[in-house]
Amino acid sequence: MRFMKSGMLARATSAAASVLWLAATLAAAQAADDKTYTMKITLPTLNDSLHQFAKNFAAAVTRDSGGRIKAEVYPASQLGSIPRQIEGVQFGAIQCAIVPPEFFVGVDERFEVLAAPGLVSSVAQAQRLARDWHPRSLQ
DSSP states (O other): OHHHHHHHHHHHHHHHHHHHHHHHHHHHHHHHHTOOEEEEEEOSOSSSHHHHHHHHHHHHHHHHTTTSEEEEEEOTTTTOOHHHHHHHHHHTSOSEEOOOGGGGGGTOGGGGGGGOTTSOSSHHHHHHHHHHOOGGGGO
């Protein structure tokens, strides 16, 4: 009978520890929910359709996140030249860069396809080509 009681005690202790762990996790999650983040959106142009898109996107992100994400737009290459903007995205210092896709060729060669006019006849064909293209496929 004593063995049975110690087993029940061990289970009760384990359950209590689990409840405490869950309470601590929920408290930490609640604290993390209160934290706000800044999202940097950069682009090389000013006062054009891409700039307006960036402003609209920033407003939508701020609104849809309930204010937890504060989006900031940096037009006219304020955060550096286009290659520096791409590096900023790669390193996590910039969260969004709106630049022509040809500048991403150094990151992934498939972005070259987007710069070839008349290469494809439909959007679906362009998506297949970009997805399946590999430098060795040209040899």
